[in-house]
Amino acid sequence: MTAAATTQDAIRPKDFLGLDQLLGDEERDIRDTVRAFVADRIVPHVGDWFEAAEVPVAELAPALGKLGVLGMHLEGYGCAGASATAYGLACLELEAGDSGIRSLVSVQGSLAMYAIHRWGSEEQKQRWLPAMAAGEAIGCFGLTEPDAGSDPGAMRTRARRDGDDWILHGQKMWITNGSIADVAVVWAATDDGVRGFLVPKGTKGFTTQDIHKKLSLRASVTSELLLDDVRLPAGALLPEATSLRGPLSCLNEARFGIVFGAAGAARACFEAALDYSKERIAFGRPIAATQLQQLKLATMATDVNRSVLLALHLGRMKDQGTLRPEQVSMGKLANVNAALEVARTARQVLGANGVTLEYPVIRHMNNLESVVTYEGTADVHALVVGGALTGMQALR
Template sequence: MDTTELYAIDSLLDDEERAIRDTVRDFGDRELRPHIATWFDEGRLPARDLARELGKLGILGMHLDGYGCAGTGSVAYGLACQEMEAVDSGLRSLVSVQGSLAMYAIHHYGSEEQKQAWLPRMAAGEAIGCFGLTESDAGSNPASMRTNAKRDGADWVLNGSKLWITNGSIADVAVVWARTDDRIRGFVVPTDSTGFSANEIQQKLSLRASVTSELVFEDLRLPGSALLPEAAGLGGPLGCLNEARFGIIFGALGAARDSLEVAVDYARTREVFDKPLSAYQLTQKKIVDMAVELGNGMLLAMHLGRLKEAGTITPEQVSVGKLNNVRKSIEIAREARTILGANGISLEYSPIRHAANLESVLTYEGTTEVHTLVVGRALTGENAFS
């Protein structure tokens, strides 16, 4: 019995949701899993080729309507994220940055011209997007960003930099948030613009199978039509982050599930003192504790997914999901590694890779501390951020 059977998760899904999950899982097993340890070891990802394949699979921006997007439900999207992250968090990051950050920003806040120009190509994986919000001194507090955009006639002139940007150095378009004389505004920036440069960040110990970059803007001139017309203030980027966080609520559990499955398979075949490791009480306790936390996380994810589909989910509820499920997933990956003993530090087995990746997932899209304070503010009415 696996954890989905233990909690009867399939009974909570409809036929379309199960079919989407199974399709993405089959793709991951066939096309991604055989290569992921090598990509992680070498610190690379063939992201452009993968984007086109993922576009054919239909999961880039799959939860958006129109412009080549499938318009699936939130749970179906979450399950797709989970299957991608069951292979590697870097792969889910590619999907969620494309769909829930860059595409969502254009879809939700962009002009019709911007939508027509970019969304169909991005949904097909023919164009890759990135999302420029974080800066070296502005992570948890994006209001302190220094990147600025100044009016010059009908144009805007962009200066500044962004850091830790997934897909940055391979992107065709960047959604960049900048301080203006009025408010923080978003801009759709083609990466072939004069004054745009991107430098890939090397020597990472986490998310190695992912492209992470610094973006630099030096007197980058943009036409007035580059402005996202429906976003003014921090509500724009924070709305995009809530979309991405939702994918993480499901996605992180994929890394946890894969770690647990690997540990159980190993324990069944590894003999210690003349019997399988799985026959020992302490091993079974570890497995049961991990399975219970994984199942509880899945029930939370499903509940939040249905709330999102009903249009009633709140940012605080998203924070609860991200806080709990990532925290529990990294604990599961670490515990699963202990069952593997010395073999657990080898890339032949996935838990140590998942644990390393989840260190990044624990931090990005809001740290554990930030989400704790979001929930604390909701419960007490007191703002403890400052």
């Protein structure tokens, strides 16, 4: 073997399986562009945002729009029309920065914008999508309620006809971007099934209040939506959505992004632990030289590489049009659980330093406790997979 071949074939600890070679040139360019943005605009500040429980959305949203990641997988209306895999890679890099930032992008593009793009009228698309793609308008997605999280069919928010208008009454909870949104996509039960409505900010009877004292997703706005007999014109109705299939299709889009995003959070924790282990000296040598820490590092590296491989495979399937919701459920279940284990192990490698915001690990660890719950809990996704395996639905 020549020296050149030996160098070429050398293991790269932060890309152990050489997964970079699985990407096309355009995918790699998108990945690198988003990674550079995160390194420049997110990582230096996100610890402070997390500690202060605030995030400068007014500054970030236009920058993310200029970057091209808002609704990037949608076609037309100012959207990039990128592949599903490219969108996933962007989510991976954004969540390597912080889950809250990926949530901002995911809720904007895969929930609010996708709902309008897939289920809205042409007038609604023209009105909202170009501004949302540019980050000039923010959207939120109102489905979850205080007593209807995993069971959206039990929602209490109702919409009734009043002449040509609709009257909405109800409450939505745990809504990302809620209080800063220019438009809320609100789902309500009607006599004709579950329907979606576009509720602009400032509509009479529509108010929001932020949820405070969170110890997770602190660099993200989380709100309650209150709808007190909100009157909307007929044009506010998403005409193509007539059942729970509407909001569930949006959730599946967002869950796909989480499959990639969780791998990004895991990677950030692993890389922080790997770098720290080489620098931390104990008993006269780096802790990276000890058996116990090498076992932890090897286990984390395996989980990270496996998560990225799974995400890429699901991305290819989605691009081919063969990906099923049950397979997305397996991806979210596997990758978020793996990321939680990586974060907890990395925290141990860092010792006491692992609980400070000088390092990213405790922040990712706390954030992942939300990611494992929202857009389908781990338990629910396990039952979705179990139902697909057995043909017997435990949820019904």
